Amino acid sequence: MAAKFFLLALLALSFSRARASDPSQLQDFCVADRTSEVFVNGFACKDPKTAVVEDFYFSGLHMAGNASNKQGSAVTAVNVAHIAGLNTLGISLARVDYARYGQNPPHIHPRASEILTVVEGSLYVGFVTSNPENKLFSKVLNQGDVFVFPQGLIHFQYNCGTKKAIAIAALSSKNPGVITIANVVFASKPSIKDDIIAKAFQVDKKIVDHIQAQF
CATH class of the missing domain: 2.60.120.10 (Jelly Rolls)
Incomplete structure (x- = not known):
């Protein structure tokens, strides 16, 4: 009886994990609604009926x-x-x-x-x-x-x-x-204490102070 219960529990867990994975696209597109007050991991979708061609367009990569x-x-x-149309x-x-x-x-x-x-x-x-x-x-x-x-x-x-x-x-x-290494280490706000950075890089604190001053 215990073995059967354990097997059923494993099957239920496997099913629940499969159901919890990220779904595939469920619509043709999900144009980002940057005015939405709904907080999600990304952007909420605006009504697809209000989508326009400009939602899928950008011009400028020809410029240096x-x-x-x-x-x-x-x-x-x-x-x-x-490009709002890149959402999802x-x-x-x-x-x-x-x-x-x-x-x-x-x-x-x-x-x-x-x-x-x-x-x-x-x-x-x-x-x-x-x-x-x-x-x-x-x-x-x-x-x-x-x-x-x-x-x-x-x-x-x-x-x-x-x-x-x-x-x-x-x-x-x-x-x-994007996380630029030098920026996050030497230009964080507030600054990481110089003795912490000095110990991490095995250098004198004066060197750290000099580098931080560049930012």
Whole structure:
């Protein structure tokens, strides 16, 4: 009797876990209603009868971003904040412009994997695996080359050519997010205590103070 009850319990648990998984699309689209007061994991859908073609359209990737900054790069993102029709579809796009010797510094996309295509120029790219291996996978890419960055891993791109470079990135989330490592460590608000960062990086606190001042 106990064995039968245990078996039934396992079957019920398995069924409940299957039912609790994320469902597939249940409609043709779910255009984001950014005015909705309903709080969900993402955006609520607006009435599909009110959808218009502009909900699925964006213009601007033909324009170069302004890469005249300290990092020498500019990211033009196209996610659900720019195309409401991307809501629930799990995809987004970005154009990245690199000045000569510019870089897209080490960063993470917490909610997406990325596939990068070089449109112009040459890039040195790479990602690092998680602890304890921390193995670097890196390669020089030229026009037409493609590279994949797995979700949640630190990665970067550096313009190793003598001219500007352009890349197009596709990401597996409508809102992939970005965490730039240097920004979150040295420019958080309020600041992380310098003695904590100094111990983590095994450097003197004066060095940490100097770096924090740059931000």
